[in-house]
Amino acid sequence: MKNLLSMKQITEKEITEILDLTSQFKKDGIQKLSQNIAVSNLFFEPSTRTKTSFEMAERKLGLEVIPFEAGFSSTLKGETLYDTIKTLEAIGLDAVVIRHPEDGYYEQLCDRTSLSIINAGDGSGQHPTQSLLDLFTIREEFGTFQGLNVLIAGDVDHSRVARSNAEALNKLGANVKFLCPPEWAGEFEAISNWDDVVEESDVVMLLRVQHERHDSKATYTSERYHELYGLTIEREAKMKKDAIIMHPAPVNRGVEIADSLIECNRSRIFKQVENGVYIRAAVLYTILNGRL
Amino acid sequence: MKNLLSMKQITEKEITEILDLTSQFKKDGIQKLSQNIAVSNLFFEPSTRTKTSFEMAERKLGLEVIPFEAGFSSTLKGETLYDTIKTLEAIGLDAVVIRHPEDGYYEQLCDRTSLSIINAGDGSGQHPTQSLLDLFTIREEFGTFQGLNVLIAGDVDHSRVARSNAEALNKLGANVKFLCPPEWAGEFEAISNWDDVVEESDVVMLLRVQHERHDSKATYTSERYHELYGLTIEREAKMKKDAIIMHPAPVNRGVEIADSLIECNRSRIFKQVENGVYIRAAVLYTILNGRL
Amino acid sequence: MKNLLSMKQITEKEITEILDLTSQFKKDGIQKLSQNIAVSNLFFEPSTRTKTSFEMAERKLGLEVIPFEAGFSSTLKGETLYDTIKTLEAIGLDAVVIRHPEDGYYEQLCDRTSLSIINAGDGSGQHPTQSLLDLFTIREEFGTFQGLNVLIAGDVDHSRVARSNAEALNKLGANVKFLCPPEWAGEFEAISNWDDVVEESDVVMLLRVQHERHDSKATYTSERYHELYGLTIEREAKMKKDAIIMHPAPVNRGVEIADSLIECNRSRIFKQVENGVYIRAAVLYTILNGRL
Numbered sequence: 001m002k003n004l005l006s007m008k009q010i011t012e013k014e015i016t017e018i019l020d021l022t023s024q025f026k027k028d029g030i031q032k033l034s035q036n037i038a039v040s041n042l043f044f045e046p047s048t049r050t051k052t053s054f055e056m057a058e059r060k061l062g063l064e065v066i067p068f069e070a071g072f073s074s075t076l077k078g079e080t081l082y083d084t085i086k087t088l089e090a091i092g093l094d095a096v097v098i099r100h101p102e103d104g105y106y107e108q109l110c111d112r113t114s115l116s117i118i119n120a121g122d123g124s125g126q127h128p129t130q131s132l133l134d135l136f137t138i139r140e141e142f143g144t145f146q147g148l149n150v151l152i153a154g155d156v157d158h159s160r161v162a163r164s165n166a167e168a169l170n171k172l173g174a175n176v177k178f179l180c181p182p183e184w185a186g187e188f189e190a191i192s193n194w195d196d197v198v199e200e201s202d203v204v205m206l207l208r209v210q211h212e213r214h215d216s217k218a219t220y221t222s223e224r225y226h227e228l229y230g231l232t233i234e235r236e237a238k239m240k241k242d243a244i245i246m247h248p249a250p251v252n253r254g255v256e257i258a259d260s261l262i263e264c265n266r267s268r269i270f271k272q273v274e275n276g277v278y279i280r281a282a283v284l285y286t287i288l289n290g291r292l
Numbered sequence: 293m294k295n296l297l298s299m300k301q302i303t304e305k306e307i308t309e310i311l312d313l314t315s316q317f318k319k320d321g322i323q324k325l326s327q328n329i330a331v332s333n334l335f336f337e338p339s340t341r342t343k344t345s346f347e348m349a350e351r352k353l354g355l356e357v358i359p360f361e362a363g364f365s366s367t368l369k370g371e372t373l374y375d376t377i378k379t380l381e382a383i384g385l386d387a388v389v390i391r392h393p394e395d396g397y398y399e400q401l402c403d404r405t406s407l408s409i410i411n412a413g414d415g416s417g418q419h420p421t422q423s424l425l426d427l428f429t430i431r432e433e434f435g436t437f438q439g440l441n442v443l444i445a446g447d448v449d450h451s452r453v454a455r456s457n458a459e460a461l462n463k464l465g466a467n468v469k470f471l472c473p474p475e476w477a478g479e480f481e482a483i484s485n486w487d488d489v490v491e492e493s494d495v496v497m498l499l500r501v502q503h504e505r506h507d508s509k510a511t512y513t514s515e516r517y518h519e520l521y522g523l524t525i526e527r528e529a530k531m532k533k534d535a536i537i538m539h540p541a542p543v544n545r546g547v548e549i550a551d552s553l554i555e556c557n558r559s560r561i562f563k564q565v566e567n568g569v570y571i572r573a574a575v576l577y578t579i580l581n582g583r584l
Numbered sequence: 585m586k587n588l589l590s591m592k593q594i595t596e597k598e599i600t601e602i603l604d605l606t607s608q609f610k611k612d613g614i615q616k617l618s619q620n621i622a623v624s625n626l627f628f629e630p631s632t633r634t635k636t637s638f639e640m641a642e643r644k645l646g647l648e649v650i651p652f653e654a655g656f657s658s659t660l661k662g663e664t665l666y667d668t669i670k671t672l673e674a675i676g677l678d679a680v681v682i683r684h685p686e687d688g689y690y691e692q693l694c695d696r697t698s699l700s701i702i703n704a705g706d707g708s709g710q711h712p713t714q715s716l717l718d719l720f721t722i723r724e725e726f727g728t729f730q731g732l733n734v735l736i737a738g739d740v741d742h743s744r745v746a747r748s749n750a751e752a753l754n755k756l757g758a759n760v761k762f763l764c765p766p767e768w769a770g771e772f773e774a775i776s777n778w779d780d781v782v783e784e785s786d787v788v789m790l791l792r793v794q795h796e797r798h799d800s801k802a803t804y805t806s807e808r809y810h811e812l813y814g815l816t817i818e819r820e821a822k823m824k825k826d827a828i829i830m831h832p833a834p835v836n837r838g839v840e841i842a843d844s845l846i847e848c849n850r851s852r853i854f855k856q857v858e859n860g861v862y863i864r865a866a867v868l869y870t871i872l873n874g875r876l
Contacts, residue, residue: 079834090857250371273382565674
């Protein structure tokens with residue numbers, strides 16, 4: 001595997017291999033690669049958990065991490081992303097992790113550089129390492145995807161996570177449903193009533209309301225959104241005994257999910273973050289081990 | 293010690309132990325901890341010397357330092373400090389150094405995370421590693437605190453340093469006096485005339501006029517402030533033979549202190565910066581050694 | 585050599601020694617210095633390639649690199665560059681790489697600090713490591729400078745590179761000509777017609793149009809500038825068989841140079857970037873090896 005750009009690109013077999021390597025890293029520790037491999041994290045949008053998670057994974061792998069401040073780079077002088085990437089290639093990097101606001105930014109790049117590209121989120125497109133860590137967290141819990149009922153609830157149309165996860169989960173045998181305000185469904189077929197699905201779901205995967213991506217004024221107050229489309233305490237009480245709650249975070253507390261549920265027994269929200277480091281290490285290992 | 297939050301929290305015995313370890317590090321070099329310990333520096337306010345000083349101390353200790361850009365983090369998407377901290381805990385960090393504009397920000401955090409927190413300044417509250425390095429610099433000079441006359445002069449009410457230092461110095465047996473414009477004294481009992489104290493002081497500790505924290509327009513020009521409340525060349529000439537000048541920096545040259553005094557013989561201003569690295573190494577060592 | 589501030593400062597012999605060490609590093613790998621040497625990169629202007637290039641060189645040398653965010657430092661509280669440098673000296677750094685908007689910022693610093701200073705660009709002044717990598721790229725190509733015809737074309741007056749390169753190339757025996765719009769020539773003697781020179785040049789060194797440094801509105805559209813003063817496809821066709829194209833980048837595609845020429849056979853643009861890492865390693869090695 002040279003790049004990881006989209007969940008559409010990778011096969012079920014490749015997914016399983018990455019999840020297996022992740023399990024091994026989580027059990028036995030992350031295996032070192034070489035300090036002669038240099039990578040950089042190019043985040044053109046703010047991020048705490050994804051960026052820090054990659055940074056941690058890279059250091060556990062023993063890589064050389066070259067800092068890059070997108071907000072203080074030649075991009076400000078009008079340099080294209082292509083020229084930035086070719087520059088980093090010439091400087092001697094082996095791989096770049098990129099988050100960029102433009103959907104599919106990587107399409108114009110990936111065949112024109114010898115650098116490996118790991119997509120850490122493209123606009124409203126894909127966020128494959130988030131999908132993989134979600135898959136890992138589900139498999140860790142249930143041992144399988146076959147026949148699992150997964151509900152993805154929230155800002156479906158603006159979500160990189162919804163797209164990536166739905167595709168992968170369907171491939172792997174799960175049944176995915178979407179829940180959101182009718183006017184937010186976009187290309188997705190979605191329901192808008194929790195009563196229809198809360199009792200049957202094994203996994204309730206909430207999405208962040210992305211205030212910053214809604215062009216018009218939000219049509220819901222936080223209270224109203226929570227009441228209609230959030231995971232309330234009442235809804236959580238109807239969930240199956242072993243069902244779990246997931247959220248890619250950051251969470252809008254009291255909007256997508258009741259504040260008191262974030263660290264409840266069913267919640268795997270911080271477990272997802274923990275698993276993220278191992279997933280990213282496994283992805284980087286898989287890609288970079290082939291370069292040595 | 294799990295955290296270092298405030299000078300109020302630590303005992304005289306703990307202070308002495310940290311100062312002793314600092315002496316040892318300064319004499320024999322900083323002892324390495326393990327690269328398996330990961331820390332991050334979360335500075336939500338601009339800083340050069342404190343942040344760089346911690347970075348240097350962390351590297352001399354051999355720690356893994358995970359970068360964090362506060363100005364480009366999920367805080368911009370409305371994430372709370374609590375959620376940021378829980379995220380970093382899940383990612384596998386061991387400790388965080390935090391500077392934050394909110395007084396006592398750590399009170400809502402420290403019992404809810406397994407991370408160690410080192411407070412690098414909270415609003416107008418505490419700045420314990422600055423206090424410790426000030427104490428170290430004084431002890432290095434005089435060998436004791438007992439009976440020393442310490443004058444803290446300047447923007448007393450807005451100063452984290454004034455609070456932390458006064459408490460600690462009093463505990464350790466020094467006599468602390470404050471000097472400032474009467475309307476800036478806040479909760480402190482302060483004099484406003486240098487003539488009363490300049491000849492008796494062993495330590496003159498100047499504070500920065502914090503233009504950025506004065507809500508109303510400053511009521512003094514730089515020249516007028518210097519003339520009335522700054523350490524002028526004339527006042528310095530009246531100081532005791534072995535008395536020293538300290539300032540936590542950054543300095544407003546010609547305001548708190550005459551420009552030509554900043555690097556004069558009595559000045560320990562850059563010595564304080566040098567000692568800061570050893571103090572921070574000793575604090576991190578004390579806290580993290582216990583975690584291994 | 586304690587500092588590298590300007591091409592005016594270094595002798596022909598020193599240039600040759602640095603180029604020779606660069607050749608050796610490129611052939612045999614970059615030799616490690618010690619992790620006990622700590623450096624920091626102080627970029628007060630945006631940069632991708634120069635900053636990343638220094639970061640990479642520093643890590644290949646095995647140095648400790650202390651991060652510094654100019655946009656989030658005490659400079660915002662009005663601290664002078666001198667005080668920042670003295671602080672970093674006290675913290676224990678050995679060298680700083682500085683890019684700063686003020687011409688000759690280093691003149692007030694270099695004799696007042698024990699830190700080594702490597703100038704990575706001062707306003708419209710000098711950018712000596714860029715000059716050295718340009719020289720290295722030319723020598724790598726032609727084996728000599730003697731009698732080479734070098735054309736420097738573009739925003740001559742605002743260019744750090746033009747100044748540094750012209751001085752050095754003349755010293756080393758090359759014939760340098762300038763080409764630019766007549767009103768942009770500043771102190772330089774320049775032609776403004778490609779026909780006079782394109783056929784005789786061994787090296788065509790293009791400069792970026794620095795939109796951000798032109799005070800008044802640019803008097804040329806991109807198309808018009810390209811037509812009159814850019815390296816068009818037609819002009820490239822008239823170049824000598826073995827002549828090469830250089831550009832310090834970032835490139836304004838279609839302005840200084842036709843888009844399709846950037847990665848053409850004659851272009852050494854990304855080769856320059858690659859060589860930059862070796863040059864910076866050689867400069868740092870030369871300066872820091874002397875400090876051990």
